[in-house]
Amino acid sequence: MANILQMAADENLLPPVVYELGRRFEDAGHELSLVGGPVRDLFLRRVSGDLDFTTDARPDGILDVVRGWADSTWEIGRAFGTIGLAKAGYTIEITTYRADAYEAGSRKPEVRFGETLEDDLFRRDFTVNSMALRLPSLELVDPFGGVRDLAAGRLRTPGRPEDSFSDDPLRMMRAARFASQLGVDVAPEVEAAMTGMAERLSIISAERVRDELVKLIKGQDPATGVDLLVRTGLADIMLPEVPALRLETDEHHSHKDVYQHSLTVLRQACETETDDDGPVPSPDFVLRFAALMHDVGKPSTRRFEGNGAVTFRNHDVVGAKIVRRRMRALRFDNDTIKAVSRLVELHMRFFGYKDQAWTDSAVRRYVTDAGALLERLHRLTRSDVTTRNKRKAARLSQAYDDLEARIAELAEQEEMAAIRPDLDGGQIMEILGLRPGPLVGKAYRWLLDLRLEEGPLGAEEARARLEAWWREQPESAAAGAAKASSPGSAGSAAEPVDTDERATSR
Known part of the structure; x- marks a missing residue:
C-alpha cells in the first residue's frame, strides 16, 4: 500500500493542485480527501481524468478556502453540497460529506450532510470507489476493503446491495459499466440484488440512463457489461430490443x-x-x-x-x-x-x-x-x-x-x-429558365443519378443531357406555356434568379 502511494508521488500520478488544495484546507482547519475514481485509478496505475474531493466544510466554507486560489468557481451543485472550480487547466469538484438517500419511488435524493469521512464513504456505490486519500498526508482510508476487492477483481457494495440500489437504482447499471470498464466480476449477492430490483431502474430519468449506457458501451469490454444487463433483466427496462x-x-x-x-x-x-x-x-x-x-x-x-x-x-x-x-x-x-x-x-x-x-x-x-x-x-x-x-x-x-x-x-x-452533379443549382436554373423550387431539386437529383451511373461528364455534356431530359418532362411544356403567357415575355431577358444552393439540396 505504501509503495503505491509513494509511486503516486514519485511518478506524478497526482497533479500539484491536489497537494496545494490539501494544504489550503488543512491551514483553514478543515479536512479534505481525494475520493472515488481518482483513488481507485492509483491502484490501477493510471492517471484519472477526474479530481473529486470531499470535505467537512460546508459550501460557504469551501468557497472561503479556494477564494483567490481558484481560477474560477461555480455553484451549480450547491444544493447538493458541491462547489466546482477550475485551476491550472483542471476541473475540480469539492463536496461536503454526504449521507443522503433516495426515498421510495423518488428520482432525486434527499440531501443530508454527513459528519465524518467514513459516513461519506459508506454512501458510495461500490467498495472500489469507497476509498479516500486524506490530504495533504496521503493517508489511505479504506474501511470497506476496496483495495482487496480491486486486487481480487470483484465488485461489491459497502453495505447491503439492496440498500445501495434502493438509494440510487442507477448504481445497478453502474455495476454493469464497471464490469465493462474495469474488467471486474460482479459479486453473486450484487448480481442477485440487481436481478431482484431491476424494475426500480424505471424511476431513473432517460438522460441518466443514456449517459450510463454510453459509458458502458465505450468501456474496455462492453459485451460483458451488456450481457450482465440482459442476465439481470435491467436491459428489459432500458434497452428491451437486445x-x-x-x-x-x-x-x-x-x-x-x-x-x-x-x-x-x-x-x-x-x-x-x-x-x-x-x-x-x-x-x-x-x-x-x-x-x-x-x-x-x-x-x-x-x-x-x-x-x-x-x-x-x-x-x-x-x-x-x-x-x-x-x-x-x-x-x-x-x-x-x-x-x-x-x-x-x-x-x-x-x-x-x-x-x-x-x-x-x-x-x-x-x-x-x-x-x-x-x-x-x-x-x-x-x-x-x-x-x-x-x-x-x-x-x-x-x-x-x-x-x-x-x-x-x-x-x-x-x-x-x-460527388456532386456536373452542374450546380444556379446553372440548372439558368439553363432551364427555372426559379428555385421542386423542379430544380428534381433536375439536380437526376443529374446526381447520372453522375453516379456514368462518372464525371463535364459541363457541356451535362448541359446537353439535361436539356434532352427536360424536353421529355411534362413540366417542361407547362413551364414553357407559362413563360409565353407572362406579360413582357416576348424577346425579354430572363429575370435574375436566386441561386441559393439550399434550394437544390437533396
Missing part, C-alpha cells in the same frame, strides 16, 4: 443465436477501431452501438419457410426504425441517432456484392449513401462475419477487400467523397 434477440430455436428450424452473434459483432467491432490519429479512434460509440443493435429488426421479421429455412427479410430497414425509436426514448441527440440508425440500415448492403460484381455506379452509390460513415461501415460489415466456416469467412473477407480496393481506385479518379 434481450429480444434471444430467439427461440427448435429441432425443425435452425439458425444462429442472434443475441450471441450480436455480442460477437460488438467485440469484433471494438477490435477494428484505430488509434487517435486513425479514421475511427477508439472507443467509438456510434460504431459499437450500431454493432450491438444491427440485428434488432430480426425478431419482428423472422419467417419460417417451407423447406425449414429461416428468413429475416428487410430486417435492416425495420431495425433502423427500431433503433431511431429507442434512441429518441433515451434522449440521444439527433446526429448520433442518424449515424447509428444509418449504419444499421446499410449493414446488409455489401452482401449483394459477394454474389455478383457491382458496376462502378453501384460502388459510387455505396460510398455516397454511406457518406461520412463509410469507415465505420467498413468496420461494421467486416465485424458482421461470425461464421465458423473458415472458407466462407475467407471468401467474404476477400470480397470486401476487393470492394475497398475498388472504392480506393475510384476515389483516386474522381474524389468520390464529394
Whole structure:
C-alpha cells in the first residue's frame, strides 16, 4: 500500500493542485480527501481524468478556502453540497460529506450532510470507489476493503446491495459499466440484488440512463457489461430490443443465436477501431452501438419457410426504425441517432456484392449513401462475419477487400467523397429558365443519378443531357406555356434568379 502511494508521488500520478488544495484546507482547519475514481485509478496505475474531493466544510466554507486560489468557481451543485472550480487547466469538484438517500419511488435524493469521512464513504456505490486519500498526508482510508476487492477483481457494495440500489437504482447499471470498464466480476449477492430490483431502474430519468449506457458501451469490454444487463433483466427496462434477440430455436428450424452473434459483432467491432490519429479512434460509440443493435429488426421479421429455412427479410430497414425509436426514448441527440440508425440500415448492403460484381455506379452509390460513415461501415460489415466456416469467412473477407480496393481506385479518379452533379443549382436554373423550387431539386437529383451511373461528364455534356431530359418532362411544356403567357415575355431577358444552393439540396 505504501509503495503505491509513494509511486503516486514519485511518478506524478497526482497533479500539484491536489497537494496545494490539501494544504489550503488543512491551514483553514478543515479536512479534505481525494475520493472515488481518482483513488481507485492509483491502484490501477493510471492517471484519472477526474479530481473529486470531499470535505467537512460546508459550501460557504469551501468557497472561503479556494477564494483567490481558484481560477474560477461555480455553484451549480450547491444544493447538493458541491462547489466546482477550475485551476491550472483542471476541473475540480469539492463536496461536503454526504449521507443522503433516495426515498421510495423518488428520482432525486434527499440531501443530508454527513459528519465524518467514513459516513461519506459508506454512501458510495461500490467498495472500489469507497476509498479516500486524506490530504495533504496521503493517508489511505479504506474501511470497506476496496483495495482487496480491486486486487481480487470483484465488485461489491459497502453495505447491503439492496440498500445501495434502493438509494440510487442507477448504481445497478453502474455495476454493469464497471464490469465493462474495469474488467471486474460482479459479486453473486450484487448480481442477485440487481436481478431482484431491476424494475426500480424505471424511476431513473432517460438522460441518466443514456449517459450510463454510453459509458458502458465505450468501456474496455462492453459485451460483458451488456450481457450482465440482459442476465439481470435491467436491459428489459432500458434497452428491451437486445434481450429480444434471444430467439427461440427448435429441432425443425435452425439458425444462429442472434443475441450471441450480436455480442460477437460488438467485440469484433471494438477490435477494428484505430488509434487517435486513425479514421475511427477508439472507443467509438456510434460504431459499437450500431454493432450491438444491427440485428434488432430480426425478431419482428423472422419467417419460417417451407423447406425449414429461416428468413429475416428487410430486417435492416425495420431495425433502423427500431433503433431511431429507442434512441429518441433515451434522449440521444439527433446526429448520433442518424449515424447509428444509418449504419444499421446499410449493414446488409455489401452482401449483394459477394454474389455478383457491382458496376462502378453501384460502388459510387455505396460510398455516397454511406457518406461520412463509410469507415465505420467498413468496420461494421467486416465485424458482421461470425461464421465458423473458415472458407466462407475467407471468401467474404476477400470480397470486401476487393470492394475497398475498388472504392480506393475510384476515389483516386474522381474524389468520390464529394460527388456532386456536373452542374450546380444556379446553372440548372439558368439553363432551364427555372426559379428555385421542386423542379430544380428534381433536375439536380437526376443529374446526381447520372453522375453516379456514368462518372464525371463535364459541363457541356451535362448541359446537353439535361436539356434532352427536360424536353421529355411534362413540366417542361407547362413551364414553357407559362413563360409565353407572362406579360413582357416576348424577346425579354430572363429575370435574375436566386441561386441559393439550399434550394437544390437533396
